[in-house]
Amino acid sequence: MRSREELVKVLGAPLGDLATDEALFAGAAEVRDRTVGRRVYLRGLIELSNRCRKNCLYCGIRSGNGRAERYELTDGEVLEAARGAWRAGYGSVVIQAGERTDGAFVERVERLVEEIGRMSEGKLGITLSLGEQTAEVYRRWYRAGAHRYLLRIEASSPVLYGRLHPADHRYERRVACLEALRETGYQVGTGVMIGLPFQRVEDLADDLLFFRRMDIDMCGMGPYIEHPQTPLAGVRSEFTREERLQLALRMIALLRLEMPDINIAATTALHALHPRGRELGVAAGANILMPNVTPEVVRGNYRLYEGKPAEDTDLSGFRTVPDGAWGDAPHYASRREAAKSEE
Numbered sequence: 540m541r542s543r544e545e546l547v548k549v550l551g552a553p554l555g556d557l558a559t560d561e562a563l564f565a566g567a568a569e570v571r572d573r574t575v576g577r578r579v580y581l582r583g584l585i586e587l588s589n590r591c592r593k594n595c596l597y598c599g600i601r602s603g604n605g606r607a608e609r610y611e612l613t614d615g616e617v618l619e620a621a622r623g624a625w626r627a628g629y630g631s632v633v634i635q636a637g638e639r640t641d642g643a644f645v646e647r648v649e650r651l652v653e654e655i656g657r658m659s660e661g662k663l664g665i666t667l668s669l670g671e672q673t674a675e676v677y678r679r680w681y682r683a684g685a686h687r688y689l690l691r692i693e694a695s696s697p698v699l700y701g702r703l704h705p706a707d708h709r710y711e712r713r714v715a716c717l718e719a720l721r722e723t724g725y726q727v728g729t730g731v732m733i734g735l736p737f738q739r740v741e742d743l744a745d746d747l748l749f750f751r752r753m754d755i756d757m758c759g760m761g762p763y764i765e766h767p768q769t770p771l772a773g774v775r776s777e778f779t780r781e782e783r784l785q786l787a788l789r790m791i792a793l794l795r796l797e798m799p800d801i802n803i804a805a806t807t808a809l810h811a812l813h814p815r816g817r818e819l820g821v822a823a824g825a826n827i828l829m830p831n832v833t834p835e836v837v838r839g840n841y842r843l844y845e846g847k848p849a850e851d852t853d854l855s856g857f858r859t860v861p862d863g864a865w866g867d868a869p870h871y872a873s874r875r876e877a878a879k880s881e882e
């Protein structure tokens with residue numbers, strides 16, 4: 540395990556030429572191949588709705604953005620998207636939406652999870668990414684059949700988090716949600732943005748230490764990309780977009796070296812900054828891709844940042860095997876085993 544100083548040294552090395560990181564990326568890919576295997580697993584991403592009660596300062600679908608065109612998929616559209624992913628051989632779907640906590644939403648998600656389970660006879664894995672909820676809601680959705688949950692911390696430094704969010708968005712609450720998810724039994728994923736305004740390489744090193752401390756099972760990290768209809772758009776980042784891409788790849792590689800047996804996604808934001816962004820993510824140690832299976836008619840409206848690609852990458856160049864395998868992180872099984880033997 541690397542110390543904070545060692546992480547800062549790698550992250551803080553001069554940026555500008557991806558070739559200088561070749562050995563780092565190759566080393567991480569080799570560790571990935573040895574621990575989680577040479578396969579890249581697919582999760583079909585279903586963007587249920589872009590309605591959100593939160594107002595994060597960097598996000599294009601924040602509640603305060605009156606210019607965002609809001610949509611909500613019907614139950615039929617969600618099930619059709621899940622069925623399509625299932626037929627295409629995907630092992631899992633991810634249901635993602637802006638944050639809502641009202642009873643109707645909670646019940647709807649519960650029903651959808653149950654119906655996807657019935658439709659696939661329990662064979663299609665279900666990941667949720669639906670923000671902060673009470674422990675009881677997390678339990679309800681888990682009992683309905685969801686088994687993974689993504690809740691990105693976005694910035695693990697409480698100070699930086701405070702600069703990126705309105706005062707009523709509490710850092711402590713987000714961490715408590717991650718803990719509640721873990722206690723419920725989910726495979727827990729989190730992640731950060733890379734190259735944010737006010738962010739330094741020391742913060743990124745601390746993000747890696749945070750992931751280790753939280754003992755996460757999955758991670759999705761991507762370069763920060765401004766959305767013009769947000770308060771943060773006018774605030775300059777210390778890093779150019781090219782530098783953010785390179786830093787994101789360094790983060791993926793370092794995380795793979797630090798936590799070899801977790802699942803790490805090559806995110807859409809990498810693709811938004813580079814035509815081969817996701818391929819580069821896999822070459823740096825990632826093993827998960829989340830192709831968008833949301834109906835195309837609304838796909839363009841889930842815009843967290845500017846230039847988010849509405850079209851998917853051609854996946855033919857990847858070592859994907861669409862055979863319905865869930866592709867759980869071995870880390871989850873070993874931490875559950877360890878917890879059992881401690882009881």
Ligand code: SF4
Nearest residue numbers: 591593595598601637
């Ligand atoms: S980042 Fe998530 S919680 Fe924040 S405004 Fe956007 S969708 Fe809502």
